[in-house]
Amino acid sequence: MYSIFKKELRSYFTSPTAYVMIGLFVLISSIIFYINLVTPTADYGMNLNYMSLILILIIPILTMKILAEERRSGTEVLLITSPTSLTSIVIGKYLAAFAVFLVMTVITFIYPLILSVYGKPAVAEIVGGYVGFILLGSAFIAFGLFASSLTESQIIAAIVSIVGLLLMWLLQGIGPGLGGIWSKIFSWFSLFSRTEDFYSGILSLGPIVYYLSFSAIFVFLTIRVIEKRRWSKG
Amino acid sequence: MFLKMRGNNIGGKIMIEIQNLTKSFGQIKAVNDISFTVEKGEILGFLGPNGAGKSTTMNIITGFMPSTEGTVKVCGYDIMENPKEVKKRIGYLPEQPPLYMDMTVTEYLRFVADLKDVNKKQTKNQISDVMELVKLVDVSGRLIKNLSKGYKQRVGLAQALLGNPEVLVLDEPTVGLDPKQIIEIRKLIKALGKQHTIILSSHILPEVSAVCEKVVIINKGKIAAIDTPENLSKGMGTVSKLSATIAGPKSSITSAIQAIYGIKLVEAHIEKEKDIVEYVIESDKDIDIRRPLFFAMAKAGYPIIELKSLDLSLEDIFLQLTMQEKEVK
Secondary structure (H helix, E strand, C coil): CHHHHHHHHHHHHHCHHHHHHHHHHHHHHHHHHHHHHHCCCCCHHHHHHHHHHHHHHHHHHHHCHHHHHHHHHCCHHHHHCCCCCHHHHHHHHHHHHHHHHHHHHHHCCHHHHHHHHHCCCCHHHHHHHHHHHHHHHHHHHHHHHHHHHCCCCHHHHHHHHHHHHHHHHHHHHHHHHHCHHHHHHHHHCCCCHHHHHHHCCCCCHHHHHHHHHHHHHHHHHHHHHHHHHHHHCC | CHHHHHHHHCCCCEEEEEEEEEEEECCEEEEEEEEEEEECCCEEEEECCCCCCHHHHHHHHCCCCCCCEEEEEECCEECCCCHHHHHHCEEEECCCCCCCCCCEHHHHHHHHHHHCCCCHHHHHHHHHHHHHHCCCHHHCCCEHHHCCHHHHHHHHHHHHHCCCCCEEEEECCCCCCCHHHHHHHHHHHHHHCCCCEEEEEECCHHHHHHHCCEEEEEECCEEEEEECHHHHHHHCCCEEEEEEEEECCHHHHHHHHHCCCCEEEEEEEEEEECCEEEEEEEEECCCCCHHHHHHHHHHHCCCEEEEEECCCCHHHHHHHHHHHHHHHC
16 A cells, blocks of 8 residues: 555656646635635635635546556556555555645645734634545545546546536535435535534534545445456456 | 475476356457466467457456456466465566556666565665666666667566566567567566466467467467477378479479378479479378488489478468367357
């Protein structure tokens, strides 16, 4: 697992991908932070909320090539015929993308620091908010990883995960209006609404378990997709 | 331990055992009920036209894809039950070498060594040994995408050798190389055969007869023949053919040859110069008529200008075997 993690992380930082994405993320979230600063309601939770919307674009681009490219270039054969298990290959890749995400998140710690220079920010809300933000991001990565396992084409992988994440964002607005079983099903996928507790500084077990199991399920599905393809064809 | 030692004593130890292997892709059977074994230290040539099922078989042996039916055992471990133990013992060079274009040769080999769980202390030595062996030292710092096809192939081979696996599976290792590189790679494979058990696939016949001790000919997913290259050339047909160019009058030479014991057919083939004719002579397979022919001609006073055996080449056999299949269908 560590060998895959190392290789994947290096490939992020030897190509422009990671730098461009981190740069873009920091740029946009800085603009959001500035806008948020000049408006009268300075609530950091809102800041994080907008940042998580940018993730809908950033994360799929980080994860799009993670499995699709291995398949296209034929290096998948090397990984699968090595003694390293498929599970640790997939988890290694997941963790590498997560590490890049963590780097960009840590850079944004600078905003609360700036706040603390000029006033007394609500520490509990900010810490809780970041926990939620990181959990949300990890769920996005799992979904992006899954999308990347479905195809040989990076572009298709990116589109699938962007559309998927966008739908999950939209569904939470539609769900409650529908009522009955549909509202229940849609609420399973409403990744965003579950961050509310965190943004108000509450670390409740429910949402934490939800995000962790969302990630686990999509990592598991990714492994299944690769297994399934091995069985059905070359 | 005791069992293992006993296993070693019984002749050649069987390294790869394939039984009734079948692989279906939907309706199509890419590999259809094939069985063979490879002994320790053997170089087995896996020969067949394109699309015969060579790559599929190799992908199953190496654990890249599961079989539909049948078993594959490597060093006694079943690929379905114990994939990790099997994968540890196989170095695989697929048809398209699995290379990361953005890595340098050293970076790539270090990653593969990591992936194969090579002992950290040995990694450095092993990589430099392997690079020495396949002659990659000069390009060790270059990005793989900038290497020529021949070098890429060698990087692929180096990758297979890391971890010092007992079995090497090489899928068309010389395809797309120039003649000089082909000869080098063949030499290398022959040298590797001293310490490894090798399965090598190819659709090029001279390659197989140059490198391999045993040949499996596969066509349309089925085994058409298994034997040594020599036995295959000898074993086919019921007659052996000679071509003899002899100076002298055609009719009297023909009758003189026909008088020799064991001759089945004499045919004047081409008149090469005036009164020098090439004859094709067929005789019973188990009789060598070259000596009697010489003495008969010498006695009659007709000098033999040229004499050569027209035994079937591996190419003829290959065509014969793969054509037969067609006729059956």
